[in-house]
Structure formats: C-alpha cells, structure tokens
Amino acid sequence: MAVVSATPASTLRDSFSVSLTVGTYGAAFGAASVAAGFSVLQTTLLSLLTFSGASQFAIIGVIGAGGSALSGIATASLLGLRNGLYGLRMAPLLKVRGIKRVIASQITIDESTAVALSQQERGEDAMRSGFWLTGFGVFIFWNIFTLIGAFGAQAMGDPAAWGLDAAVPAAFLGLVWPRLKVNADRALAISAMALALILTPLVPAGIPIIATAGVAVLIGLRKS
Amino acid sequence: MSAMWWGVIGTSAIAFALKYSGQSMPAKYLSHPRMQKINNLIPIALLSALVGVQTFAEKTNLYIDHRAFGVGVALIAFSLKAPFPVAVICAAVSSALLYRFA
Incomplete structure (x- = not known):
C-alpha cells in the first residue's frame, strides 16, 4: 500500500x-x-x-x-x-x-x-x-x-x-474522564449528573440525559 | 419493529449523516469559537449524566447498590491513572463480588 x-x-x-x-x-x-x-x-x-x-x-x-x-x-x-x-x-x-x-x-x-x-x-x-x-x-x-x-x-x-451492569457506567466514566481537565468542566460534569438524577423519577427514562445537553449549550452560549 | 431496531437504524443513519455533512461543509463554519466550545461541553454533560443514571437508576427509580460500588472502584482506578480496560474490569469484578456475597 x-x-x-x-x-x-x-x-x-x-x-x-x-x-x-x-x-x-x-x-x-x-x-x-x-x-x-x-x-x-x-x-x-x-x-x-x-x-x-x-x-x-x-x-x-x-x-x-x-x-x-x-x-x-x-x-x-x-x-x-x-x-x-x-x-x-x-x-x-x-x-x-x-x-x-x-x-x-x-x-x-x-x-x-x-x-x-x-x-x-x-x-x-x-x-x-x-x-x-x-x-x-x-x-x-x-x-x-x-x-x-x-x-x-x-x-x-x-x-x-458478571458486573456488566457496573461496567457500562464505568465505561462512560472512562470516556468523560480525559475531558475533565479544568474545574469548570468538572463542575459541569457534577451538575449534569445531579440534574439527570433529580429528573429521573419525574420524566420518562432517557429524557434526563438529553436535558443535560441543554445545560451544556447554555454554558457554551454564555459570554466568558 | 422493536425499539432496538429503530435505535440501531436511527442512530446509524444520523451518525453517518453527521460525519458526512462535516466532511462536505465549507470550512468557514469551523472558525466559530462558540460552536467549538459547545462541541466540547456537550459530551461532558451527556457522558456524566449517563454515568449517574446508569449507576443509580433502574427505569425511573433511584437505588444505591452493587453498581455504585463498582463505579466507585473505577473512579479510584481512573484517578490513579489506570488504563481504560483495567478500570472497567475492576468495576465489573468488584460489583459482581458485592452482588454475589451481599
């Protein structure tokens, strides 16, 4: 080749x-x-x-x-x-x-x-x-x-x-881990997790995760 | 057709459409710093939300169970700079042990 x-x-x-x-x-x-x-x-x-x-x-x-x-x-x-x-x-x-x-x-x-x-x-x-x-x-x-x-x-x-139900969130953690380099990113990570958990009992499964994308967009649009 | 087939086909079609349109769009869109910033933030929010939900939720209920223990072990492993497969296996093994013996 x-x-x-x-x-x-x-x-x-x-x-x-x-x-x-x-x-x-x-x-x-x-x-x-x-x-x-x-x-x-x-x-x-x-x-x-x-x-x-x-x-x-x-x-x-x-x-x-x-x-x-x-x-x-x-x-x-x-x-x-x-x-x-x-x-x-x-x-x-x-x-x-x-x-x-x-x-x-x-x-x-x-x-x-x-x-x-x-x-x-x-x-x-x-x-x-x-x-x-x-x-x-x-x-x-x-x-x-x-x-x-x-x-x-x-x-x-x-x-x-076999622990597969824990391996999946651990894999997500591994995917996000290298992206958390500054404190602002860590704060976003923790807020997104908290928001998703707060929403979990209130709305159908899947929606709490999508909702956190909205938070990311709002932070991104804010002038810094 | 089941939700799973819709998921497979829908996700694959949109994934390719996104990749192809990126390869085909004029490069001037690249220089938008706000777009870049949002592009970096969205995966952080979604992946963190997925960590939380997959660890603590079952449908629309919240639990603290063997999964939280496994993910806690993975968190320690990642903070000790363990490679991805090592940390994931640590999580699986510790969660499975707690599931079996607790």
Missing part, C-alpha cells in the same frame, strides 16, 4: 497502538450491548454502521434502561455531533470526493482525528496517513472485539453476576 510505504515509522506506530488499544474497548461495548438486551446482529450492526463508541454506548444504555428509541437516538446523535466538527477539520486536509469521501466520513471519529492532528509536525502527508491508518485500524479492531464481547456476554447469562 502506497500510503504505508510513504509513512514515517512513528506515524505507523502511533496509528497502530491507538487502533489496538481503542479497538479492545469494543469487547466492553459488545458485552454491554448484549447485556442490555440487543441481539448479536444488532450489536454488530451498531459497531459497523454507527461506529462511534460514545453514541453506541448511549443508544444501548438508554434503551436498555427502558428509554424510548427516540430519546436513545437523540442522546446518541448529540454525542455524534462532534464527529461532524472533526469532519470540518479533516476535509481540507483529506480533499476527497465521491466514494472516498463516504469512506473517510465513516472513519471520522475521535481517534482518527486525534492521531491526524498529532502528526502536524511531520507534515500533511503524515497527517493524512495518520487519519486513514487509525480510522481503518480502529474500525477493524473495534468490530472484531465487539463480536468477541457480544458472544462472550451471550454465554454468560445474568449480566449483574
């Missing part, structure tokens, strides 16, 4: 290590999804087609907890907004059209964007290689590990006996 032979070894290494590490989280998703009541086929399709970890955990989390399909889709889609913004950043770099743009879109996620941006010092070719290699790499490993997790959970039976 031309893209590989022209790629600095360090870019290859970065892409591969990110792909493999993140890909293994797919096992946690596969197991959680089956534990939430989704079939292995539905779980596999989410990893192939949605291909965005936080959105996937959100849809199985909300529906698994008794929320409606609509509130699940809304939560998952709000979490997927950032992929659109990553696309805005990547498009002028990739300069692709037609089917290549379709493929690039599908693999526009946290990791492919992050690795591409981290290669800035090595030039635009390295950035492009980082994007494609990491995008494809995560896609392959994420889907393989999703299947492993899904079949594993199917063989396990009662999710609580």
